[in-house]
Amino acid sequence: MLRRGGAKMLTKYGMDLATAEALIDVAQQAAAAMSVPQNIAVVDESGNLVAFRRMDGAKFFASEIAMAKAFTAAGTRRGTHETYPATQPGQPAFGAQALHGGRFTTIAGGLPLMLADGTVVGGIGVSSGTAAQDLEVAQAAVAAFATLVQG
Amino acid sequence: MLRRGGAKMLTKYGMDLATAEALIDVAQQAAAAMSVPQNIAVVDESGNLVAFRRMDGAKFFASEIAMAKAFTAAGTRRGTHETYPATQPGQPAFGAQALHGGRFTTIAGGLPLMLADGTVVGGIGVSSGTAAQDLEVAQAAVAAFATLVQG
Amino acid sequence: MLRRGGAKMLTKYGMDLATAEALIDVAQQAAAAMSVPQNIAVVDESGNLVAFRRMDGAKFFASEIAMAKAFTAAGTRRGTHETYPATQPGQPAFGAQALHGGRFTTIAGGLPLMLADGTVVGGIGVSSGTAAQDLEVAQAAVAAFATLVQG
Amino acid sequence: MLRRGGAKMLTKYGMDLATAEALIDVAQQAAAAMSVPQNIAVVDESGNLVAFRRMDGAKFFASEIAMAKAFTAAGTRRGTHETYPATQPGQPAFGAQALHGGRFTTIAGGLPLMLADGTVVGGIGVSSGTAAQDLEVAQAAVAAFATLVQG
Numbered sequence: 001m002l003r004r005g006g007a008k009m010l011t012k013y014g015m016d017l018a019t020a021e022a023l024i025d026v027a028q029q030a031a032a033a034m035s036v037p038q039n040i041a042v043v044d045e046s047g048n049l050v051a052f053r054r055m056d057g058a059k060f061f062a063s064e065i066a067m068a069k070a071f072t073a074a075g076t077r078r079g080t081h082e083t084y085p086a087t088q089p090g091q092p093a094f095g096a097q098a099l100h101g102g103r104f105t106t107i108a109g110g111l112p113l114m115l116a117d118g119t120v121v122g123g124i125g126v127s128s129g130t131a132a133q134d135l136e137v138a139q140a141a142v143a144a145f146a147t148l149v150q151g
Numbered sequence: 152m153l154r155r156g157g158a159k160m161l162t163k164y165g166m167d168l169a170t171a172e173a174l175i176d177v178a179q180q181a182a183a184a185m186s187v188p189q190n191i192a193v194v195d196e197s198g199n200l201v202a203f204r205r206m207d208g209a210k211f212f213a214s215e216i217a218m219a220k221a222f223t224a225a226g227t228r229r230g231t232h233e234t235y236p237a238t239q240p241g242q243p244a245f246g247a248q249a250l251h252g253g254r255f256t257t258i259a260g261g262l263p264l265m266l267a268d269g270t271v272v273g274g275i276g277v278s279s280g281t282a283a284q285d286l287e288v289a290q291a292a293v294a295a296f297a298t299l300v301q302g
Numbered sequence: 303m304l305r306r307g308g309a310k311m312l313t314k315y316g317m318d319l320a321t322a323e324a325l326i327d328v329a330q331q332a333a334a335a336m337s338v339p340q341n342i343a344v345v346d347e348s349g350n351l352v353a354f355r356r357m358d359g360a361k362f363f364a365s366e367i368a369m370a371k372a373f374t375a376a377g378t379r380r381g382t383h384e385t386y387p388a389t390q391p392g393q394p395a396f397g398a399q400a401l402h403g404g405r406f407t408t409i410a411g412g413l414p415l416m417l418a419d420g421t422v423v424g425g426i427g428v429s430s431g432t433a434a435q436d437l438e439v440a441q442a443a444v445a446a447f448a449t450l451v452q453g
Numbered sequence: 454m455l456r457r458g459g460a461k462m463l464t465k466y467g468m469d470l471a472t473a474e475a476l477i478d479v480a481q482q483a484a485a486a487m488s489v490p491q492n493i494a495v496v497d498e499s500g501n502l503v504a505f506r507r508m509d510g511a512k513f514f515a516s517e518i519a520m521a522k523a524f525t526a527a528g529t530r531r532g533t534h535e536t537y538p539a540t541q542p543g544q545p546a547f548g549a550q551a552l553h554g555g556r557f558t559t560i561a562g563g564l565p566l567m568l569a570d571g572t573v574v575g576g577i578g579v580s581s582g583t584a585a586q587d588l589e590v591a592q593a594a595v596a597a598f599a600t601l602v603q604g
Contacts, residue, residue: 009315009423010207010346016312016509044312046211046348048513052505056469060501075212089240092232092282093258095248099216102253121311167358199362203354207318211350312509348513377514391542394534394584395560397550401518404555 013115014044015122019148020051023113023124023141028055030140036129038137039066042113045121047071055128062127068103069110069125069134075100077120080110081135109134111142116149164266165195166273170299171202174264174275174292179206181291187280189288190217193264194274198222201273213278219254220261220276220285226251228271231261232286260285262293267300315417316346317424321450322353325415325426325443332442333357338431340439341368344415345425349373352424364429370405371412371427371436377402379422382412383437411436413444418451466568467497468575472601473504476566476577476594481508483593489582491590492519495566498574500524508581515580521556522563522578522587528553530573533563534588562587564595569602 020042031038037055039062044050049070054063072080084106086093097104108131113122124141126134171193182189188206190213195201200221205214223231235257237244248255259282264273275292277285322344333340339357341364346352351372356365374382386408388395399406410433415424426443428436473495484491490508492515497503502523507516525533537559539546550557561584566575577594579587 008318008321009417010318012314012316012347013311014314016310017506018509019310021506044348044513045314046346046350046513048348048507049505049516050507052502053470053474054501054503056471060497060499063502072212075210077210086282094235095238095257098248098253099219099256100212100253115311168355169358172355195362197362199356200354200365201356203351204319204323205350205352207320211346211348214351374514377512379512388584396537397540397559400550400555401521401558402514402555 012045013119013121014046015042015050015113017050019145020122022148023145024051024053026144027124027126027137027141028053030137031055031126031129034129034133034136036133038126038128038134039063040137041066041070041125043067043070043074043123043125045074047074047123050122058128065105065107065127066109066125068105069107069127070123071100071103071125072105072123073110073112073125074120074123077112079108079112079135080106081108081131084108107131107134109138111138113142113145163196164270164272165197166193166201166264168201170296171273173299174296175202175204177295178275178277178288178292179204181288182206182277182280185280185284185287187284189277189279189285190214191288192217192221192276194218194221194225194276196225196272198225198274209279216256216258217260217276217278219256220258220278221274222251222254222276223256223274224261224263224276225271225274228263230259230263230286231257232259232282235259258282258285260289262289264293264296314347315421315423316348317344317352317415319352321447322424324450325447326353326355328446329426329428329439329443330355330357332439333428333431336431336435336438338435340428340430340436341365342439343368343372343427345369345372345376347376347423349376349425360430367407367409367429368411368427370407371409371429372425373402373405373427374407374425375412375414375427376422376425379414381410381414381437382408383410383433386410409433409436411440413440415444415447465498466572466574467499468495468503468566470503472598473575475601476598477504477506479597480577480579480590480594481506483590484508484579484582487582487586487589489586491579491581491587492516493590494519494523494578496520496523496527496576496578498527500527500576503575511581518558518560519562519578519580521558522560522580523576524553524556524578525558525576526563526565526578527573527576530565532561532565533559534561534584537561560584560587562591564591566595566598
């Protein structure tokens with residue numbers, strides 16, 4: 001928290017472009033290694049888009065889904081698949097997917113990007129493969145981010 | 152019901168700002184006591200927003216959800232969690248969450264604000280914690296409202 | 303810019319709730335002094351809502367407009383009325399109001415909230431009176447913010 | 454046009470990721486040379502997003518506008534500023550900005566990406582500076598594309 005005169009402002013840490021691009025590079029390599037072209041999106045701590053790439057051959061349809069995954073992961077501060085169980089029939093967050101005009105998704109492939117102290121500084125979303133493939137690619141980027149952050 | 156000449160107009164009782172702010176104060180204290188920063192919204196009897204606060208550290212993502220909870224509670228005239236069972240698979244209101252452009256939610260944390268005679272004069276919605284935490288905070292505000300109304 | 307290991311994160315300053323509420327207090331007093339009840343919204347540096355109040359008697363319709371004004375001012379980093387001329391027929395930004403799903407407005411009454419060095423940390427939007435009245439109320443809050451910041 | 458048996462399929466040429474990234478590199482350098490951080494978007498021949506970058510310090514608000522510019526340029530097959538005159542009061546396309554849910558923009562900074570024979574294979578959109586600055590950056594990318602295509 002910053003004090004400037006009487007005003008205290010919140011201090012936030014958000015995703016810079018160079019880091020976002022580096023994470024997408026890692027994700028892209030992981031996707032290429034699996035021979036599954038992907039849409040990859042990175043948003044900042046407030047859910048706004050920082051960078052996006054659609055690999056050649058990835059589904060055009062899944063670009064919005066990748067962005068929704070990144071948005072949801074940054075907003076909920078956890079993996080989209082981690083929110084999934086609570087949204088099942090009989091569970092407390094059933095129906096959550098209709099919120100945020102369809103940008104709230106619990107399909108695997110969205111992960112928060114966190115500093116070592118747990119502060120969420122962004123989110124990554126991957127979509128075009130199976131949910132499991134999407135998650136694996138996102139995890140590769142998150143692992144790389146952890147190394148950068150702890151480095 | 153007021154009659155002016157031949158026309159009868161509806162008399163509505165809606166949430167005033169001072170009361171809405173007082174309820175948010177109570178909710179905010181309850182949230183602080185739980186160490187869970189929250190988004191808190193109060194709407195009037197017509198579902199329109201009267202007051203809103205996002206406590207420092209609450210999820211930006213949950214501000215719309217808090218507003219959706221307040222809107223749904225005022226609109227359905229019951230707690231969002233009370234509408235929940237009817238929206239489950241096989242139940243009559245299944246799919247209701249897709250209505251109102253994603254502003255219809257059955258996640259716990261939205262409660263109607265009622266006069267002693269049951270007239271709904273508004274709704275409160277809380278979102279950023281677990282569904283149980285959100286509901287607990289909303290209940291604190293509703294209890295305070297009951298006291299205010301009974302004077 | 304923060305460096306944590308190899309990752310540099312952007313450092314952002316955003317609106318905290320206490321400051322947002324203090325600014326709305328000032329706006330509310332200015333509106334009361336003019337006998338024009340208002341909707342008043344404050345967003346953070348990323349355009350997300352921090353606090354909102356609708357004064358008793360203010361137009362329900364204008365609550366969304368107040369939020370749009372705050373969003374636009376934070377997003378464009380200038381007063382909504384300052385963007386207005388460029389959106390007139392024959393001017394370069396004609397038609398801009400259709401962007402952002404109708405949340406881009408150039409009606410007076412939205413102002414950015416800036417630190418002394420010009421960093422935009424939020425926006426305030428006021429709507430329910432005439433454009434001139436709305437702007438006057440927003441300006442009162444901005445003046446108060448400048449004092450807080452320079453303190 | 455490809456014939457396979459009796460069916461003739463359309464052959465389309467669209468933007469690949471490597472080219473899109475190369476164009477964004479050029480745009481980013483042009484923006485850096487002007488000291489105006491930008492949002493830069495490239496879409497394919499069908500209007501779908503291929504790549505996007507928000508440079509550090511660019512307006513979060515303008516990311517959607519950059520995407521709208523790229524979408525409009527690919528869709529209209531001309532610069533957004535070239536469609537502008539026809540949308541003025543009294544002109545045949547007046548009101549066009551309200552189409553496509555607010556993704557139709559005539560603010561300068563969106564340009565089609567064309568093969569030497571005039572085939573549109575994508576669009577680029579730039580937004581965060583003045584309309585003139587945005588256009589200049591987009592033109593730098595289009596010039597680079599012309600060289601690549603003729604190369």
